[in-house]
């Protein structure tokens with residue numbers, strides 16, 4: 247699991263309010279990217295070439311614009327694209343997805359590439375990153391993606407409640423639940439990519455998550471047998487809507503979206 251990207255949670259990075267160039271160069275050098283591993287073929291299938299184009303953008307403009315560390319380039323496929331792509335197994339067909347804190351598009355753009363059936367909204371506050379995302383969406387021809395510039399907590403109420411809210415390397419689970427659960431529909435789910443801290447975070451923040459309307463956290467290991475280590479996902483169902491500072495106002499019904507999940511990953515309660 248990759249949580250050691252260049253920026254810490256909520257870190258803006260220097261110069262992030264300055265948008266980058268308005269378009270990507272026509273030809274980009276991607277010599278250090280390497281060939282996609284076999285696992286990428288499994289994750290992306292017939293969309294592998296498109297995934298390769300995205301990897302190329304990350305390795306070139308992503309690095310030039312300071313969104314991806316240069317040392318990440320040789321391991322973009324394994325540690326970023328495939329690592330994120332395997333979480334698609336937890337997302338039902340045709341779901342609406344909001345990716346909070348997308349950065350350079352991880353995992354949101356990866357999911358959009360792998361799963362054209364999904365309707366994905368990328369929420370990212372920093373202009374340099376949303377410029378990159380906007381341009382990547384055009385270059386890759388992804389008509390299933392909307393980019394929204396803003397902090398998650400600022401766009402609550404502006405977006406329809408999502409079936410799934412994703413996040414990778416954005417914040418600790420208590421803060422993350424506070425940002426992400428309000429963006430989910432009742433019955434929807436937060437899928438947080440986490441590393442070795444997953445169990446500790448679940449235990450430490452259980453009461454906070456419950457107070458935010460979340461159900462018990464479940465740990466899933468995605469991509470087992472395909473990647474080593476598999477990707478750790480903390481899943482939290484939104485059981486009721488909680489208006490910040492107020493009591494809950496609605497409960498999940500039996501026909502909630504949580505009953506439609508793919509759920510092929512191994513899971514256990516944390």
Ligand SMILES: C[S@@+](CC[C@H](N)C(=O)[O-])C[C@H]1O[C@@H](n2cnc3c(N)ncnc32)[C@H](O)[C@@H]1O
Pocket residue numbers: 251252253254255256257258346347348349350351352353369370371372375396397398399413414415416425
């Ligand atoms: C460490 S980066 C991770 C980026 C990407 N998810 C990845 O895994 O490479 C954290 C991202 O979260 C964004 N972020 C921080 N606070 C946020 C908030 N309140 N709402 C939405 N995004 C936020 C930052 O701008 C940054 O792009």
